[in-house]
Structure formats: C-alpha cells, structure tokens
Amino acid sequence: MRDLSERALDAASAAGASYADCRVINSTVQRLTVKNGVVASVELFEDEGIGIRVIADGSWGFAGVDDLSPASIEETARHAVRIAKASSRVNRTPVRMAPAPALVGEYRTSVGRDPFAVSLDDKVDLLMRTDEAMSHLAQIRVRECSLEFVREIRHFASSEGARLDQTIIESGGGMDATATSDDEVQTRSFPNSFGRHQVCSGWEAIEAFDLPGNAGRIAEEAAALLTAAQCPAGSMTVILDATQAALQVHESCGHPTELDRVLGHEAAYAGTSFLTPDLLGTFRYGSEQVTITADSTSAPGLGTFGWDDEGVAAQRSVLVDRGMFTGYLSSRETAAVIGQVSNGCMRADGWSRLPIIRMTNINLEAGTSSLEEMIATTEHGVYLETNRSWSIDDRRLNFQFGTQNGWEIVDGKRVRLVRNPIYSGQTPEFWGSCDAVAGPAEWQMFGVANCGKGQPSQLMHVGHGAAPCRFQNVRVEPAR
Amino acid sequence: MSGGDDLLAMGDGALASLAHGEAEVVISDTRSELTRFAGNQIHQSVAERFRHVRVRLIDGGRTGVGEVRGHDGRAIERAFAAAEDSRRVTSESAVSPLPAQTPGDVDEPVAFAEATAAATPQGRAELVAIITDAAGAHGINAYGALSTSTTTTAIVTSAGLRRSATSTQASLVSVARGDDGGGYASRHSPDIDTLDVPGLAAEVVDTCERNQGATAIGPGDYEVILSPYAVTDMLEHLAWGGFSALAVQEHRSFMRIGEKLMSDMITIRDDARTHEIFAFPFDDEGVSTRPVTLIDRGVCSAVVYDTPTALLDGVTSTGHSLPQPNTWGPLPRHVAMDAGSTPWQEMVGSVSRGLYITRFWYVRDVHPLRTVITGMTREGTFLIENGNITRPVKDLRFTQSIVEALANVVQVSRERRLELGEGESGVLSPWLHIGRFSFTS
Numbered sequence: 035m036r037d038l039s040e041r042a043l044d045a046a047s048a049a050g051a052s053y054a055d056c057r058v059i060n061s062t063v064q065r066l067t068v069k070n071g072v073v074a075s076v077e078l079f080e081d082e083g084i085g086i087r088v089i090a091d092g093s094w095g096f097a098g099v100d101d102l103s104p105a106s107i108e109e110t111a112r113h114a115v116r117i118a119k120a121s122s123r124v125n126r127t128p129v130r131m132a133p134a135p136a137l138v139g140e141y142r143t144s145v146g147r148d149p150f151a152v153s154l155d156d157k158v159d160l161l162m163r164t165d166e167a168m169s170h171l172a173q174i175r176v177r178e179c180s181l182e183f184v185r186e187i188r189h190f191a192s193s194e195g196a197r198l199d200q201t202i203i204e205s206g207g208g209m210d211a212t213a214t215s216d217d218e219v220q221t222r223s224f225p226n227s228f229g230r231h232q233v234c235s236g237w238e239a240i241e242a243f244d245l246p247g248n249a250g251r252i253a254e255e256a257a258a259l260l261t262a263a264q265c266p267a268g269s270m271t272v273i274l275d276a277t278q279a280a281l282q283v284h285e286s287c288g289h290p291t292e293l294d295r296v297l298g299h300e301a302a303y304a305g306t307s308f309l310t311p312d313l314l315g316t317f318r319y320g321s322e323q324v325t326i327t328a329d330s331t332s333a334p335g336l337g338t339f340g341w342d343d344e345g346v347a348a349q350r351s352v353l354v355d356r357g358m359f360t361g362y363l364s365s366r367e368t369a370a371v372i373g374q375v376s377n378g379c380m381r382a383d384g385w386s387r388l389p390i391i392r393m394t395n396i397n398l399e400a401g402t403s404s405l406e407e408m409i410a411t412t413e414h415g416v417y418l419e420t421n422r423s424w425s426i427d428d429r430r431l432n433f434q435f436g437t438q439n440g441w442e443i444v445d446g447k448r449v450r451l452v453r454n455p456i457y458s459g460q461t462p463e464f465w466g467s468c469d470a471v472a473g474p475a476e477w478q479m480f481g482v483a484n485c486g487k488g489q490p491s492q493l494m495h496v497g498h499g500a501a502p503c504r505f506q507n508v509r510v511e512p513a514r
Numbered sequence: 515m516s517g518g519d520d521l522l523a524m525g526d527g528a529l530a531s532l533a534h535g536e537a538e539v540v541i542s543d544t545r546s547e548l549t550r551f552a553g554n555q556i557h558q559s560v561a562e563r564f565r566h567v568r569v570r571l572i573d574g575g576r577t578g579v580g581e582v583r584g585h586d587g588r589a590i591e592r593a594f595a596a597a598e599d600s601r602r603v604t605s606e607s608a609v610s611p612l613p614a615q616t617p618g619d620v621d622e623p624v625a626f627a628e629a630t631a632a633a634t635p636q637g638r639a640e641l642v643a644i645i646t647d648a649a650g651a652h653g654i655n656a657y658g659a660l661s662t663s664t665t666t667t668a669i670v671t672s673a674g675l676r677r678s679a680t681s682t683q684a685s686l687v688s689v690a691r692g693d694d695g696g697g698y699a700s701r702h703s704p705d706i707d708t709l710d711v712p713g714l715a716a717e718v719v720d721t722c723e724r725n726q727g728a729t730a731i732g733p734g735d736y737e738v739i740l741s742p743y744a745v746t747d748m749l750e751h752l753a754w755g756g757f758s759a760l761a762v763q764e765h766r767s768f769m770r771i772g773e774k775l776m777s778d779m780i781t782i783r784d785d786a787r788t789h790e791i792f793a794f795p796f797d798d799e800g801v802s803t804r805p806v807t808l809i810d811r812g813v814c815s816a817v818v819y820d821t822p823t824a825l826l827d828g829v830t831s832t833g834h835s836l837p838q839p840n841t842w843g844p845l846p847r848h849v850a851m852d853a854g855s856t857p858w859q860e861m862v863g864s865v866s867r868g869l870y871i872t873r874f875w876y877v878r879d880v881h882p883l884r885t886v887i888t889g890m891t892r893e894g895t896f897l898i899e900n901g902n903i904t905r906p907v908k909d910l911r912f913t914q915s916i917v918e919a920l921a922n923v924v925q926v927s928r929e930r931r932l933e934l935g936e937g938e939s940g941v942l943s944p945w946l947h948i949g950r951f952s953f954t955s
Binding site for chain 1: 546547548549550551552553554555556557558559560561562563564565577578579580581582583584585586592596597599600601602603604605607634635636638639640642643646655657658659661687688689691696764765766839840841875876877878879880881882883884886888889890892909911913938954955
C-alpha cells in the first residue's frame with residue numbers, strides 16, 4: 035500500500051498540487067440473511083482502490099480508481115489535479131487548512147475473536163436458530179434476521195508526511211418480526227431497527243446480543259401490537275428507550291453540529307443548521323441534564339478509529355455541556371474558518387469518496403436516574419421503544435419520530451401496550467424539557483450503519499452511546 | 515472503460531470454466547464525476563472509475579453470491595470463489611432459476627448521449643458558472659451539484675442469456691439562498707447538452723427571490739398545488755412500499771387489485787422503454803423490462819414482478835428485478851404519472867385559498883400499509899389567494915396518506931418533468947392540484 039501511496043503523492047505533486055493526500059483501502063464485507071426459515075442470501079464483497087485528494091490553484095480536486103497499476107494511479111493523480119484546476123474557475127477563496135501534525139502510526143480495532151475466523155456454517159446456524167425462535171406465532175408473516183461483518187484495511191499518506199495504517203473490524207446483527215392482519219402491519223426489531231445493531235468489535239459482540247434468546251419475545255411483541263390500543267394523543271411525558279434516544283441524538287444534535295452544514299457546504303442536499311457560530315458558547319441547547327460528546331475513542335462505537343481520513347488523531351470533544359452548546363464536528367478546512375483546529379471528524383465512505391465531516395461516536399452522557407425511577411415518577415405519559423419513522427427539517431429543528439412500541443404510563447406504572455406512537459417537537463425546546471437521563475448501568479453504545487450525506491451519496495457507520503431519558507410536555511399522537 | 519462486447523466476452527470466458535451447476539455473471543464499468551458548489555463557488559469536485567463483478571452460482575439446490583469491486587485480472591476469479599463459499603452454506607431450497615433469453619429481447623432502447631460520456635471537469639465548471647453568475651447578479655448565493663455518469667453493464671448466464679447496454683445520466687440540482695429564504699430547481703437528462711441550465715438558473719433565482727421573508731401560517735388541512743418535485747416523492751414512496759409483488763404477497767402493500775382507491779384522473783405506469791425516463795432495456799436478472807400500468811384511472815391495476823415472485827403467483831416476470839437473490843422484492847424504477855390537460859399555471863388560478871409547494875424534504879414512512887408519510891416543505895412554500903400566489907409562508911410539516919391525497923385530486927397538469935427521487939430512479943411527474951392535504955406543525 036505504501037508504494038501505491040508514494041506514487042500517487044509524487045504524481046500529484048508533479049502535476050502541480052500544492053497539497054495531496056491519499057487513502058488506499060482494501061475492504062471485505064460478509065452479509066448473511068435468513069428469511070422465513072431459508073438462507074435468503076450469503077454475500078461476500080471485496081473492494082480495493084485508491085482515493086487521491088489534492089489542492090491545486092487554491093481548489094480541491096479528488097479522483098478515485100480501483101485499477102492499482104502504476105500507470106492508472108499516476109493518471110488518477112493527474113486527473114485530480116485537472117479537476118482542482120477546473121474548479122478554480124469558479125472559486126474566489128483559496129482553500130486554507132488549519133494546521134495539524136503529520137502523524138505516523140498503526141491502529142487496529144480491539145477484537146476478542148476475529149469474526150472472519152468464525153465459520154460461515156456457525157453464522158448460518160445462529161441465524162437459523164434465531165429464525166426458528168420467531169416462527170411459532172401464526173400472525174408473524176415475515177421473519178428476517180441478518181449478520182454483517184466488515185474488515186477495512188486503510189493506509190493514509192499526505193504530502194505533509196503523515197503515514198497511517200488502520201484495520202477496522204465491525205460486527206453487526208439483528209432481527210425483524212413482522213405481524214400482519216387484515217388492516218394492520220406491525221414490526222418489532224432487536225437489538226435495534228434499521229436491520230441490525232453494529233459495533234467495532236469481534237464475534238463476542240454477536241454472542242452478547244443473544245439473538246436466539248430474544249427472538250421469541252420480539253415475535254410475541256409484534257403479534258401483540260396488531261390488537262394493541264392506539265397510542266393516546268396529547269401533550270404528555272415521554273420516556274425514550276436507549277435506542278430511540280440514540281436516534282434522537284443522531285438527528286437533532288449530531289447533524290446540526292457538523293460544521294460543513296453550518297458553513298453552507300451541504301445547503302443543496304443535507305441542509306444547514308440552526309447552530310450558527312454566533313451561538314457557540316452562549317446558546318442553551320438543552321437542560322442541565324444534557325451533555326453530549328463526540329468521542330472517536332469510545333470503543334466499541336462505529337465511529338471509533340485511530341485517525342480520521344485527513345490524519346487527525348481520534349479524540350473526545352464536548353458538543354453540549356450541561357445544556358450549553360459548546361462545540362462542532364470539524365475538519366481542517368472548516369475549523370480554520372472559525373479559528374480553531376480540527377477535532378478529527380473527516381470520514382469517507384470507502385476509497386471512492388471524498389472525506390467530508392461525519393459523526394464519530396456522538397454520545398449522550400449518562401445521568402443519575404434509571405428507567406424504573408423515571409416510570410415510577412411519571413403521572414401520565416408513554417415509554418417509547420425502537421425507532422420506526424424519522425423526519426426532521428433541513429435546519430434540524432422541527433422533528434417527528436415514530437417508534438415500534440409504546441407503553442402508556444399512568445400513576446407511575448406501565449398500564450398497557452400502545453401501537454403507532456409518534457412524537458414531535460422543536461429541538462431546543464425538546465432537549466430543554468429533559469429532566470432525567472439514566473445512569474451508566476443502562477447506558478449502551480449503538481451503531482447507525484446507514485447515515486446518508488454528501489453528493490455523491492455517502493453512507494457512514496457512526497456510533498451513539500445513550501441511555502433511557504425523560505422529557506416533559508411533548509406532543510404525542512397515533513399515526514393513523 | 516470497456517465496451518459492452520468486451521464485458522460480454524469476459525463473462526463468456528468466465529462461464530467457459532464452469533465445471534458444474536449454473537452461473538450468472540454481471541460485470542459493470544462505471545465512470546462517474548460530480549462538481550459541487552456552495553456560496554457561488556465550487557467547493558468539491560470528484561471523479562471515480564471502477565469495475566464491479568457479481569457472480570451468482572446455483573448448484574445442488576443452493577445459491578451463492580460473490581462480489582468484487584476492483585480492476586485486477588483476478589476479479590472474476592475471486593468473485594467465483596466467494597460465490598462458491600457462499601453457496602456451500604446456504605439452504606437447499608426452491609432455487610429461483612436463471613431466466614433464459616427470449617427471441618424478442620433486444621438491448622435497446624437505452625438512454626445514452628456521447629456528450630455526457632465525454633463531459634469534463636472544465637465543461638461542468640462552465641455550466642455551474644451560469645448558475646453562480648446568475649445568483650451573484652441578484653445578490654444571492656447558489657448551491658448545488660452537477661453530475662455526469664456512464665455505465666456499461668453486461669449480463670451473461672449459463673442459461674444462454676447475453677445482454678449488455680451502456681447508459682449515461684446528467685443531473686443538475688440547485689438551491690439559491692438569500693438573506694431570509696431560498697429556492698430550488700433541478701434538471702435531469704441522459705444528455706448533458708440538453709440540460710436547460712439557463713432555465714434552471716432563472717427558476718431557482720426567481721423562486722428564491724419570491725421566497726424572502728416568509729411568515730408563519732397555522733397547521734391544518736389546505737388545498738394544495740404540488741410541483742413535480744413534491745409529486746416525485748409521493749410516487750417514489752408508492753413504488754417502494756406498494757407496487758412490488760412481494761409487498762402484496764407479504765400483505766404489506768396498500769394495493770388491492772381491482773379496487774378503486776384514487777381519483778379517475780390518476781394513472782401511474784412504469785415504463786423503462788420510454789426515452790422520457792432514462793430508458794433501459796433489462797433488469798438485474800437480464801429480463802426485458804415490460805411496461806406495467808400500476809394504477810389505471812384510480813383503480814389498482816397491477817404490480818411488478820421479478821422471477822421469484824412471478825413463480826409464486828404463476829405468472830412471468832415483468833422485468834423489475836433487483837440483483838438476485840434478495841429479500842426486498844421487485845421495484846419499479848421508471849415510474850410515470852399520466853399527464854392531465856390543464857396548464858399548471860391555470861391550476862394555481864383555480865385555487866381560492868391554498869398552498870403552492872415547491873418541494874418536500876426528508877419524507878419518511880409513518881404507516882406504510884396506509885401510505886402515511888411525513889416530511890417538511892422546503893425552499894418555496896407559498897400562499898395562494900384568489901388564484902394568485904401572494905406571499906411566502908414558513909415551511910410546514912405534513913403527515914398525509916398518499917392514497918388519500920391521490921383520491922382527492924382536482925386537476926393534473928399537462929406538463930410533466932423528469933425528476934430523480936431520493937433513490938435516484940427516474941420519475942416523470944406532473945403538477946397536482948389536491949383538494950385537501952394535512953399539515954401538522
């Protein structure tokens with residue numbers, strides 16, 4: 035890989051680049067899916083290529099190719115420079131990057147058991163046992179469970195002297211049970227929706243999920259939802275389980291603190307942000323209960339690594355400190371605009387994509403309460419579990435989320451299961467109404483493996499640590 | 515990039531060494547470039563070039579899949595090896611057979627333009643400058659992306675199927691932002707030379723200038739005019755959740771064949787053979803894609819099939835398969851709503867009080883069986899009073915059943931636009947006048 039990157043950097047420099055970096059990436063993905071008692075697919079995907087990023091004539095250029103022959107790499111580097119020079123035709127402001135040390139090192143995800151060393155037969159067996167455990171109820175029309183394993187070997191080199199090697203390992207799995215009747219369809223998922231829960235870890239993570247041990251319960255919950263009462267409507271107390279709290283953090287804190295959005299780089303697609311630089315350090319984002327961090331060192335989150343994709347070291351920074359808005363997710367270029375240095379959030383979806391600002395592990399820090407205590411001290415409200423629907427405006431203020439499951443709470447007790455719950459609000463008011471976050475014992479790290487952003491589209495794997503949390507005076511209603 | 519014949523020859527060569535069982539080899543070469551702009555400057559411009567090889571092996575009642583993205587000479591060999599590893603552990607089950615080529619199969623029509631295939635970073639920058647210059651002249655900022663792509667796809671199977679096609683796509687989207695509001699416009703075509711860039715620039719600047727200083731309006735039910743950008747989102751969600759035979763077989767679809775669920779004015783088709791929607795001759799199994807009338811004057815008429823779902827229902831595939839095997843089912847990727855007879859400006863003129871919606875944003879399913887979706891309006895929500903667009907209003911959240919909205923259609927415009935949905939499939943959409951649409955916050 036080093037030979038390839040040196041060739042790319044030399045070619046870019048010879049073509050006129052004032053700065054260049056490149057990433058040579060080799061990745062392997064295994065995906066196994068069992069649906070309704072049959073191994074629906076076992077897919078094995080290999081991918082290898084190089085992405086070369088340059089600055090020439092004050093503008094960025096980027097080109098990626100999967101042909102790793104010397105001639106191809108040199109031509110791709112020259113093409114990146116041609117692109118940069120063409121961009122300078124419509125560019126008034128030369129690119130300026132905040133300084134960053136040129137680092138050299140190696141990083142590898144800590145794994146107990148390499149998931150690629152576990153046989154495909156054992157993986158299929160686990161999924162078949164999970165499927166079988168979901169299969170005992172007539173109302174369950176669709177059963178689906180899956181595993182995914184990722185190994186990504188990355189080499190980063192820059193014209194400033196950085197030389198970084200990383201091996202990232204991910205393990206993920208999950209299940210969905212879908213129950214149907216003449217007029218209703220209800221799905222329950224475990225450990226999370228979006229197909230699976232994924233972490234930077236080895237096979238031990240899959241064993242800890244205990245998919246077969248939870249499958250029967252998930253099927254029963256899906257069937258029960260078919261005839262459950264509709265969720266009550268009104269302004270009430272809402273308690274989110276840790277998975278939905280993670281999604282709430284992702285959409286209403288992770289995205290609006292991306293500094294490229296704030297500066298308008300994503301205005302035509304993902305949108306902008308209500309967290310403008312004039313609010314930094316002075317804006318009350320949430321209540322005193324709310325502290326949110328960006329932490330690419332908090333294993334086993336999917337945003338855990340040694341260095342980001344422009345060579346900045348993994349680190350922890352505080353985005354919201356006891357309710358006050360205190361920080362952004364940044365890159366070397368965007369940090370320079372607000373007079374800071376990068377906090378290491380440049381990430382790319384493989385070798386063929388330009389690094390852009392992405393979440394790492396965006397964590398709602400643990401509080402001091404517990405789910406049991408929150409329920410016991412709620413007069414009337416709902417406890418909501420597992421995301422089903424999510425939508426938020428382009429500035430990340432007006433949101434409406436739905437969950438798969440709801441429990442109505444009356445006088446400190448869960449009184450009945452309710453279906454089709456949705457809740458909505460405005461981001462600062464919502465987080466401002468947070469009066470309790472559960473403690474470390476109920477805090478978990480979740481993975482979102484489908485975060486979309488950028489043009490061309492990039493899907494990123496990001497992590498969110500979260501715990502159950504409670505909010506007051508939230509608008510709740512059933513989706514009819 | 516290699517041509518279709520070259521890729522077919524590679525596939526033939528790979529199949530020649532197949533010792534037993536059946537195999538499908540799909541090879542595609544892609545060259546894709548995109549120039550992105552923000553604040554009237556190009557801030558990101560990228561290019562990628564790659565080969566993708568996908569092998570499906572069927573033997574002993576088991577199916578395996580291997581995929582490799584990479585250009586080295588062993589990519590096909592590695593994909594075969596991965597497919598065999600996969601095949602070995604899958605269940606013995608009712609295998610979906612490889613489709614055979616039929617005598618009428620021809621590898622056309624296909625959306626292709628030499629100008630798009632030959633597009634350069636310099637050429638894209640010149641087109642972007644038309645927009646940024648227009649925005650700058652009005653004291654506002656333009657944002658957006660112009661992409662060009664060329665893909666050659668070849669499919670060969672041991673059942674004798676050999677198909678290949680080379681297609682192109684050019685896509686331009688832009689947002690313009692002033693001090694207190696923005697506008698949106700987009701254009702898409704196989705041919706970059708036919709993109710109406712000055713027209714887009716004028717539209718996005720005009721919408722932005724009219725959408726300054728929006729005032730709040732309360733939630734509730736409104737009569738609406740939806741532009742094709744918004745209609746595209748609704749059609750795409752119907753396609754994902756409802757028009758698939760698998761969704762019907764799994765009781766997840768709103769479609770009840772033979773029942774009238776929408777207005778007489780609503781006819782929705784899928785037609786991959788029309789040059790109006792990025793024509794392409796075959797699906798991911800190599801089956802010729804047939805036109806299907808999905809909704810016929812408001813009546814649920816038909817759904818689309820791939821080979822597995824067709825076998826289950828005892829019919830033939832309509833040619834709407836995604837790569838097999840999969841758990842998602844078939845998908846219509848060339849959806850069009852039939853045009854009406856009214857010019858869209860006249861539709862606005864017929865509304866006494868209502869809203870004109872330029873586009874939706876972040877549209878998600880709330881209850882798929884009932885086709886309830888939610889999302890925000892964005893970059894151009896206007897109040898209509900006495901037949902005239904009078905002022906901009908702040909963006910609203912809607913939560914609305916698509917089927918119910920299409921049951922309440924008052925008029926369909928005679929003009930249509932080719933759009934790209936969130937899933938990047940082509941959708942041909944008119945303006946719609948809908949009697950009642952629910953905004954919730």
